[in-house]
Amino acid sequence: xxxxxxxxxxxxxxxxxxxxxxxxxxxxxxxxxxxxxxxxxxxxxxxxxxxxxxxxxxxxxxxxxxxxxxxxxxxxxxxxxxxxxxxxxxxxxxxxxxxxxxxxxxxxxxxxxxxxxxxxxxxxxxxxxxxxxxxxxxxxxxxxxxxxxxxxxxxxxxxxxxxxxxxxxxxxxxxxxxxxxxxxxxxxxxxxxxxxxxxxxxxxxxxxxxxxxxxxxxxxxxxxxxxxxxxxxxxxxxxxxxxxxxxxxxxxxxxxxxxxxxxxxxxxxxxx
Amino acid sequence: xxxxxxxxxxxxxxxxxxxxxxxxxxxxxxxxxxxxxxxxxxxxxxxxxxxxxxxxxxxxxxxxxxxxxxxxxxxxxxxxxxxxxxxxxxxxxxxxxxxxxxxxxxxxxxxxxxxxxxxxxxxxxxxxxxxxxxxxxxxxxxxxxxxxxxxxxxxxxxxxxxxxxxxxxxxxxxxxxxxxxxxxxxxxxxxxxxxxxxxxxxxxxxxxxxxxxxxxxxxxxxxxxxxxxxxxxxxxxxxxxxxxxxxxxxxxxxxxxxxxxxxxxxxxxxxxxxxxxxxxxxxxxxxxxxxxxxxxxxxxxxxxxxxxxxxxxxxxxxxxxxxxxxxxxxxxxxxxxxxxxxxxxxxxxxxxxxxxxxxxxxxxxxxxxxxxxxxxxxxxxxxxxxxxxxx
Numbered sequence: 001x002x003x004x005x006x007x008x009x010x011x012x013x014x015x016x017x018x019x020x021x022x023x024x025x026x027x028x029x030x031x032x033x034x035x036x037x038x039x040x041x042x043x044x045x046x047x048x049x050x051x052x053x054x055x056x057x058x059x060x061x062x063x064x065x066x067x068x069x070x071x072x073x074x075x076x077x078x079x080x081x082x083x084x085x086x087x088x089x090x091x092x093x094x095x096x097x098x099x100x101x102x103x104x105x106x107x108x109x110x111x112x113x114x115x116x117x118x119x120x121x122x123x124x125x126x127x128x129x130x131x132x133x134x135x136x137x138x139x140x141x142x143x144x145x146x147x148x149x150x151x152x153x154x155x156x157x158x159x160x161x162x163x164x165x166x167x168x169x170x171x172x173x174x175x176x177x178x179x180x181x182x183x184x185x186x187x188x189x190x191x192x193x194x195x196x197x198x199x200x201x202x203x204x205x206x207x208x209x210x211x212x213x214x215x216x217x218x219x220x221x222x223x224x225x226x227x228x229x230x231x232x233x234x235x236x237x238x239x240x241x242x243x244x245x246x247x248x249x250x251x252x253x254x255x256x257x258x259x260x261x262x263x264x265x266x267x268x269x270x271x272x
Numbered sequence: 273x274x275x276x277x278x279x280x281x282x283x284x285x286x287x288x289x290x291x292x293x294x295x296x297x298x299x300x301x302x303x304x305x306x307x308x309x310x311x312x313x314x315x316x317x318x319x320x321x322x323x324x325x326x327x328x329x330x331x332x333x334x335x336x337x338x339x340x341x342x343x344x345x346x347x348x349x350x351x352x353x354x355x356x357x358x359x360x361x362x363x364x365x366x367x368x369x370x371x372x373x374x375x376x377x378x379x380x381x382x383x384x385x386x387x388x389x390x391x392x393x394x395x396x397x398x399x400x401x402x403x404x405x406x407x408x409x410x411x412x413x414x415x416x417x418x419x420x421x422x423x424x425x426x427x428x429x430x431x432x433x434x435x436x437x438x439x440x441x442x443x444x445x446x447x448x449x450x451x452x453x454x455x456x457x458x459x460x461x462x463x464x465x466x467x468x469x470x471x472x473x474x475x476x477x478x479x480x481x482x483x484x485x486x487x488x489x490x491x492x493x494x495x496x497x498x499x500x501x502x503x504x505x506x507x508x509x510x511x512x513x514x515x516x517x518x519x520x521x522x523x524x525x526x527x528x529x530x531x532x533x534x535x536x537x538x539x540x541x542x543x544x545x546x547x548x549x550x551x552x553x554x555x556x557x558x559x560x561x562x563x564x565x566x567x568x569x570x571x572x573x574x575x576x577x578x579x580x581x582x583x584x585x586x587x588x589x590x591x592x593x594x595x596x597x598x599x600x601x602x603x604x605x606x607x608x609x610x611x612x613x614x615x616x617x618x619x620x621x622x623x624x625x626x627x628x629x630x631x632x633x634x635x636x637x638x639x640x641x642x643x644x645x646x647x648x649x650x651x652x653x654x655x656x657x658x659x660x661x662x663x
Contacts, residue, residue: 057561058443058547060450061294067437079559102292103546107560129546131295133282154296156457165295179296180455 007148009049009095009123009171013206013227016048020264023172023208023228024219026235026252027051027099029069031078034244036090041245042235043094046256051126051230052087054080054100061101061128063183065233068240080104081116088120097124097150097171105130110138114145124148124171132165139168150174153199155191166203175199175209175226183233184214188221196226216258223262231255275522275589276478276515276580283471283550286586288579291470292546293450300457305472307377312479317372321480324368328401329358331365331483335491335641340610345630350495351613352488352643354513361616361646362484362513363394367463369480371398374461381405381460385449387414387442387509388571388618389421390646391465396430398463406430409449411440414570417654439564442509442574446548466510467578470549474578478515484643485520492641500524501641503634507531507621508539508592509572511581513645518590526641528590530581531625533600536565538577539585539592545576552579568597568658569617571646593633595624601658603627604648614648617655 006014013023026042028035030052039050055070055078062070080100087096098117105113105127117125125147130138132151142149148170153162156179166173177192178185192209199207209222210230219229238247283289283305291301311317325331333356338349354362367384374382382399384406386392392408399406408425412434415422425432438444453462467474467481492501504521506514508530518528532540538553545554547562555563555575567573584590595603600617603624608614615623622642626634634640648655656663 057438058447060447060548061454063451071437074561081559103554103556103562104560106544106546106551107556128294129292131291131293131298133298134290134292152295154294154298156296156299158299161298176294176296179457181451 007170009148012095013172017206017227022223022259022262023048024255024259025049025051025230027232029053029073029236030083031073032069033239037245038248039092041249042252045249045252047252049095051097051099054083054098056101056104061181063181065237066182069236084116084120095123097126098122099126102127102130110141114141114147117147118145124150126150128152152176155179155195163202172206172208173199173203175207177209177212182211185212188218192222193225216254219255220258220262223259276519279475285580285583288552288582289471289474289550293470293549294454296454301470307373308472308476321369321372329364332487333357338611346636347630347634348639350641355644355647359394359397361390363391365483366477366480367394367398370463371402375402379459379461382463383407383449383452383460384463385409385445387573389418393421393424395463396425396428400428408432409435409445411435411445413440418570418650421650466512467515468510468548474580477512481512481516482519484516489520496639500526502638503527503640505529505622505626506643507618509574511578513643515580517643530590530592531621532592532594533567533572533621534594534596535567536572536574537594540594547576550579552582553577571618593625595621599624615644616646616648617651619645
């Protein structure tokens with residue numbers, strides 16, 4: 001059986017992992033404020049890839065912060081195509097994964113949406129309401145278009161399903177850190193390291209944990225087990241509170257430093 | 273095989289349905305499917321469900337022949353009286369079933385969304401009856417237009433959470449209930465109020481509501497000398513009273529008609545989409561953002577519809593019509609004056625359709641069964657306001 005060629009996102013993240021470093025993927029809400037400049041800034045601050053949200057009217061996996069950001073962006077008139085064409089024009093130097101809800105893809109049609117993503121240089125898709133049993137057709141078409149569809153694994157996912165889910169995932173496997181929606185939490189949930197451990201046991205693909213990872217300390221804590229983190233609401237809150245690209249740069253650099261201080265489990269020493 | 277049989281293994285009625293929810297909820301959906309399937313084949317479970325609906329819920333509800341109304345319209349109209357069920361609507365049928373399943377799963381807490389407040393009241397009632405904790409999510413707009421039901425829920429011991437996102441109506445209450453469910457699924461059952469959501473909800477809720485149609489089938493046959501009605505009409509928002517009613521007549525010669533509000537007509541004006549767990553017709557803009565519905569009736573103020581309705585429309589077994597707000601207000605007044613039955617705004621849509629189409633789509637002399645899904649008390653204040661009466 002032929003294995004899928006490794007895509008842009010997975011290659012970038014696996015290289016980072018092999019170098020003994022932790023992976024940092026911040027989330028930016030497409031269309032919110034100066035989001036293109038924000039992505040340039042966080043790239044410079046040490047992000048390895050960026051998750052760009054395409055706002056949806058009914059984001060059931062998102063808490064208040066990302067809901068507010070999505071609503072603001074929608075009120076400003078952004079559409080999936082306006083966001084995707086801006087991504088194409090910007091030509092970012094790190095891989096872009098778009099995060100959106102399934103109706104946006106369903107409405108466009110699988111073929112058309114996958115082609116547009118590929119044309120715009122988007123490496124991957126993350127669709128929180130498209131779970132394994134419903135994802136077969138989208139994964140096939142995404143594969144054909146060299147778009148890596150990232151699957152999400154939850155603390156509640158049963159072991160055999162976790163394995164199948166990791167196999168179906170491209171780019172990396174997204175471990176949902178807690179039972180709940182996106183948003184900042186005062187401390188890291190025990191389930192965050194646990195889902196990372198369970199995923200690491202069943203896949204060689206990069207394992208990133210997101211949802212409830214809110215600061216550098218928490219990022220470092222979960223990355224002792226995972227290959228890295230996704231940080232969304234904590235960054236978006238800073239942007240909603242009036243912060244711009246410089247604020248984003250500083251926060252992402254803080255996260256980067258936290259991750260760089262995590263001892264490298266492969267080499268048994270601190271990685272730089 | 274019945275036209276309204278069980279869905280496929282993936283929870284589909286034709287191309288509609290499925291299970292589009294975050295991964296976190298998948299084990300709970302599987303568990304609910306398993307527990308419901310077992311319970312619905314367990315005579316003891318069914319006996320308890322029937323006992324509660326009979327001794328406590330007031331079933332069977334009667335079918336009333338509307339003599340004066342029929343005389344005026346020239347068609348013979350029979351009303352299935354869900355307005356006489358405990359809590360004032362058909363919603364009790366579903367919540368008793370789901371509350372019993374909650375207990376069977378060993379969970380102690382129910383959450384629910386509500387639009388008009390009828391499902392919220394019914395859920396709070398079943399929770400009180402079985403000693404479960406209950407939290408109801410309700411849009412801020414609906415809280416103000418359904419103040420009576422909010423108070424009833426509180427009296428029944430439920431907490432009512434005001435939802436201030438989006439359009440602040442039913443759609444947003446569902447979003448918020450789903451978010452809460454993701455966080456509390458270990459201990460909490462999400463008691464969805466209509467034939468929507470991820471599999472097995474659309475199927476399960478229809479089964480818990482089929483008692484409406486099964487009873488009406490027997491009752492109308494008796495009233496009509498062994499015949500079934502020529503037409504069976506019910507209002508459709510999410511579509512639970514319609515699904516329950518149609519289930520009793522799907523395999524008969526009766527023409528089935530669902531009536532949508534003009535401002536929230538997912539089947540008439542929507543296209544297939546995915547929201548709140550399933551694929552069905554949906555009001556959406558030209559890129560797939562879900563549109564807000566606008567209906568006088570809080571219970572039908574929803575941009576989607578249960579997937580089985582999209583299926584029944586696609587195979588032509590059910591016709592879906594629309595009624596507008598002013599037709600609905602006239603229907604409510606006419607039925608009140610001629611029959612002494614004040615309908616809720618939701619079933620007033622079904623009544624409005626019959627008034628408009630008697631002698632047109634519905635030939636004179638036809639027999640028509642209408643499901644009176646709920647009583648009008650909850651709407652008294654908002655209807656009075658619209659009619660310019662200060663109460």
